[in-house]
Amino acid sequence: MKCPFCRQSNSHVIDSRLGKDGEMIRRRRECMVCSRRFTTYERVEEAMPMVVKKDGRREAFDRLKITNGLKRACEKRPVSMDAIEAMADRIERGVQERGEKEVLGSIIGEAAMRELHDTDAVAYVRFASVYRSFKDLNEFMAELEDLLNQRTNRAGPESPRKTGAARRARRKSAGADNPPTPPLAGNEPV
């Protein structure tokens, strides 16, 4: 930090305190060349990019919109508000970590889909059906089947989180060359 008086960059901090709102640090510095004192402020850069909509409009990133979308998808599902906030946190962080000035709305939508996919199948399908506006029932069923297969595979031997149920299921199907894909019926209602 250059001294505002003599333009030399050797200074040391003689006092450092947090601003009233806790979002800023005020530092009192002393120039080691001319010994004059000056103050610097340090705050987190508000680096949320603008969201680019399908029609090209830009709007400010709005976390509330994401939280509301997730909440709607999780209505009457066993998903806690903490879980919803945690999903919104990860989506927000993901967007921020891209470090770009703009982000496509679809990237946020896809991130929300991934979060819901890992959280609650019904909430995911609800969100996906609105978000992707499936053209017809076949497309929708293909997506659903895909999802169910992925969930089945995740309980497989490669999964780091082996549940007792998964182990039992594997023992049961041991010996079968092609364990059957579970039918759609009998899974969670949509």
Ligand SMILES: [Zn+2]
């Ligand atoms: Zn100076």
